[in-house]
Amino acid sequence: METPVLDPGFERSHSGNDGRYNKNSFMVNPSTRSNFGSKQLDFSDHGDLDGAQMKSSGSLSRRISFKLSLDLSQSRRPSLGKFGSVNSVSALDMIACGLDLKHIPYYDLSVRNLTYKVTVKTQATGPVRKTLLNNISAKAFHGQILAVVGPSGSGKTTFLDALAGRISLRSLEGAVYANGETIDESFKRLSGYVMQDDALFPMLTVRETLLFSARLRLPGNMAYEEKQMRVENMINQLGLKRCADTRVGNEKIRGVSGGERRRASIGSDLIHDPPVLFLDEPTSGLDSTSALNVMENLQTMAKSGKRTVVLTIHQPSYRILETINRVLVLARGNVIYHGYNDGLKQHFETLGRTMPEFVNVIEYALDTIEEYQKSPESLEPLVNIQLANKKAEDMEQSITETPEDESFQIDPHPQYATSALSEICVLSSRNLRNITRTPELFISRAGMMLVVALTLGTLFLRVKMNQEGVRQRTSFISFTLALLIFTSVEAMGTFLQERQIFIRETSRGAYRASTYVISGALVIVPFLMILAVIYSSVAYFMVGFVAEAGAFFFFTFIVFLVLLAANSFVSFVSGIVPNFIVGNSLCSAVISYFFLFSGFFIDRDNIPKYWIWLHYLSLFKYPYESLLTNEFGHINGFWYGNVDSNTLLSEFSAGKVHQWLNILVMVIFFVGYRFLFWIILKYFTKSIRK
Numbered sequence: 238m239e240t241p242v243l244d245p246g247f248e249r250s251h252s253g254n255d256g257r258y259n260k261n262s263f264m265v266n267p268s269t270r271s272n273f274g275s276k277q278l279d280f281s282d283h284g285d286l287d288g289a290q291m292k293s294s295g296s297l298s299r300r301i302s303f304k305l306s307l308d309l310s311q312s313r314r315p316s317l318g319k320f321g322s323v324n325s326v327s328a329l330d331m332i333a334c335g336l337d338l339k340h341i342p343y344y345d346l347s348v349r350n351l352t353y354k355v356t357v358k359t360q361a362t363g364p365v366r367k368t369l370l371n372n373i374s375a376k377a378f379h380g381q382i383l384a385v386v387g388p389s390g391s392g393k394t395t396f397l398d399a400l401a402g403r404i405s406l407r408s409l410e411g412a413v414y415a416n417g418e419t420i421d422e423s424f425k426r427l428s429g430y431v432m433q434d435d436a437l438f439p440m441l442t443v444r445e446t447l448l449f450s451a452r453l454r455l456p457g458n459m460a461y462e463e464k465q466m467r468v469e470n471m472i473n474q475l476g477l478k479r480c481a482d483t484r485v486g487n488e489k490i491r492g493v494s495g496g497e498r499r500r501a502s503i504g505s506d507l508i509h510d511p512p513v514l515f516l517d518e519p520t521s522g523l524d525s526t527s528a529l530n531v532m533e534n535l536q537t538m539a540k541s542g543k544r545t546v547v548l549t550i551h552q553p554s555y556r557i558l559e560t561i562n563r564v565l566v567l568a569r570g571n572v573i574y575h576g577y578n579d580g581l582k583q584h585f586e587t588l589g590r591t592m593p594e595f596v597n598v599i600e601y602a603l604d605t606i607e608e609y610q611k612s613p614e615s616l617e618p619l620v621n622i623q624l625a626n627k628k629a630e631d632m633e634q635s636i637t638e639t640p641e642d643e644s645f646q647i648d649p650h651p652q653y654a655t656s657a658l659s660e661i662c663v664l665s666s667r668n669l670r671n672i673t674r675t676p677e678l679f680i681s682r683a684g685m686m687l688v689v690a691l692t693l694g695t696l697f698l699r700v701k702m703n704q705e706g707v708r709q710r711t712s713f714i715s716f717t718l719a720l721l722i723f724t725s726v727e728a729m730g731t732f733l734q735e736r737q738i739f740i741r742e743t744s745r746g747a748y749r750a751s752t753y754v755i756s757g758a759l760v761i762v763p764f765l766m767i768l769a770v771i772y773s774s775v776a777y778f779m780v781g782f783v784a785e786a787g788a789f790f791f792f793t794f795i796v797f798l799v800l801l802a803a804n805s806f807v808s809f810v811s812g813i814v815p816n817f818i819v820g821n822s823l824c825s826a827v828i829s830y831f832f833l834f835s836g837f838f839i840d841r842d843n844i845p846k847y848w849i850w851l852h853y854l855s856l857f858k859y860p861y862e863s864l865l866t867n868e869f870g871h872i873n874g875f876w877y878g879n880v881d882s883n884t885l886l887s888e889f890s891a892g893k894v895h896q897w898l899n900i901l902v903m904v905i906f907f908v909g910y911r912f913l914f915w916i917i918l919k920y921f922t923k924s925i926r927k
């Protein structure tokens with residue numbers, strides 16, 4: 238084996254976030270690049286390397302990485318703790334610049350003795366520990382695809398989740414290493430995870446989906462044109478050119494085909510070109526051609542970008558098998574085989590079995606597992622054979638491997654790709670695009686407000702200044718508030734629909750929960766303002782409220798604040814409920830209580846002391862008192878008998894209303910519920926298993 242020639246003059250220091258791969262980075266003397274690049278460091282074309290070769294290459298890859306002296310590599314990548322930045326120069330950047338791909342940083346993963354147990358409650362025995370992963374050891378190399386296969390329930394997804402940091406590290410025994418370093422939170426940010434469900438916005442086109450993802454996940458200081466170029470490259474790479482401007486769609490909305498949606502989903506999770514990719518069943522639900530297409534794309538991405546691809550798959554066809562380099566066969570959480578595809582046949586031969594010719598080796602493995610599972614000795618012989626092989630491999634490894642350096646610094650504050658402000662802009666523009674693509678939602682609510690305003694306007698037409706007029710005014714105000722607050726519940730659907738997308742995007746650090754909350758609030762403001770104006774300008778004058786500009790604008794402003802506060806409250810509830818049915822019931826129940834304690838049905842003075850807190854928490858109390866004061870406070874003189882405005886207001890417990898204080902409380906409701914929503918999203922809406 239030739240020794241790589243490193244130019245000592247190019248040796249680099251190891252800290253900082255300037256795009257370095259890891260602390261053992263060296264700069265390659267360009268004149269020597271091709272010499273050793275092809276002979277020792279480029280494994281991407283060596284899916285059939287034998288174990289010994291791979292081991293020596295693997296250990297070399299941990300020790301040496303290369304970084305190209307390119308301007309575009311500098312300060313693009315966020316710091317990723319001990320794993321350095323995502324890429325110093327991404328594969329796609331390099332392709333776009335026509336540069337040599339042999340110098341892309343890469344990661345080799347290894348799993349040692351990974352065990353994962355959960356506690357399950359059974360009726361017969363009470364809580365028992367169930368082993369979902371049992372002492373699993375495996376490796377995934379860059380430039381290759383490792384496929385996790387096995388019968389249903391064998392632990393494929395669980396294994397992928399453990400590797401991808403989707404299971405709390407505290408719950409796992411054993412360890413997962415990336416280039417010999419144990420993984421931590423920062424590792425998540427440099428890996429992409431494609432879930433089984435394609436959680437995408439149905440109203441965006443494929444190109445828009447990828448572009449929004451690029452704007453969120455690529456560094457803020459990268460030019461917009463470059464991001465667009467990255468998107469076009471991804472579209473070409475994934476074969477999405479023909480449908481790039483078609484809406485993604487879903488089960489209800491016509492859009493791209495299932496295979497194209499799958500590829501769009503893969504593209505949006507991989508647009509930032511993560512060096513490690515995890516995919517859960519990327520071919521599920523696809524016809525054989527689309528499935529092969531997806532796998533070929535992944536193979537190209539793995540090879541050309543030196544990415545490490547780990548995926549789960551059900552019964553891959555013969556042609557799909559050719560796109561996979563290594564397999565990990567699991568059964569009931571145990572490793573049955575781990576290694577290169579062509580070793581599988583030989584592996585089963587050690588059991589004294591002969592695999593028939595022209596049989597798909599994975600199908601054969603699954604059939605064999607099934608057979609053993611049904612036999613009295615169960616999986617034991619299969620597990621023992623694998624354990625014996627592993628022992629031999631471990632011994633070999635202990636001779637060739639040197640101990641790892643454990644002195645890496647973990648960055649306690651892993652950064653996001655772009656600034657909070659930029660995230661707010663991108664998320665707001667995405668929200669806006671989604672809203673404008675579904676105008677019927679806003680139009681129907683605006684139409685409903687108009688119809689109700691007209692109905693109330695005719696019902697309470699030109700109310701008089703007498704006792705009946707007073708009753709009608711208070712009824713109109715309380716009904717208006719009930720209408721505004723109860724109908725806000727429909728906003729819950731938005732977040733519940735988006736929740737999977739939010740989890741998918743934020744689980745890999747695409748953006749902050751706070752910017753998601755802020756952008757959601759910002760985008761809704763103009764729409765709620767329009768609703769407030771529509772309702773007030775029709776109902777206010779038809780009912781015949783005090784004809785003063787100031788009073789009208791104040792009424793409209795309060796209606797707007799009520800809509801804002803109610804929207805925030807509903808957002809908060811949507812964060813804590815599992816689905817719309819529960820959310821709708823909860824919201825309706827709580828809002829009904831708020832209404833009951835508003836002061837309309839029972840005066841504040843008559844509410845029992847132990848219930849008074851509900852009066853002060855009520856979303857109705859403050860606008861109700863403000864609107865009463867706005868109406869009655871503007872009219873001097875007697876309403877009926879010797880009852881003047883002051884008497885009326887004190888009767889409604891609104892005698893000493895400070896309008897600015899009420900406004901402040903409503904603003905606090907608006908901000909406070911959003912804040913609680915943020916807490917829920919940040920700390921409780923996680924896709925991590927315990």
Ligand SMILES: Nc1ncnc2c1ncn2[C@@H]1O[C@H](COP(=O)(O)OP(=O)(O)OP(=O)(O)O)[C@@H](O)[C@H]1O
Pocket residue numbers: 355357367369387388389390391392393394395396
């Ligand atoms: N939280 C849990 N509590 C108890 N058992 C669990 C839990 N999560 C998963 N399991 C069980 O662990 C086993 C492995 O599940 P996993 O989803 O990893 O299997 P899989 O191989 O991906 O299955 P499939 O191919 O059907 O998707 C299953 O038997 C499943 O029922």
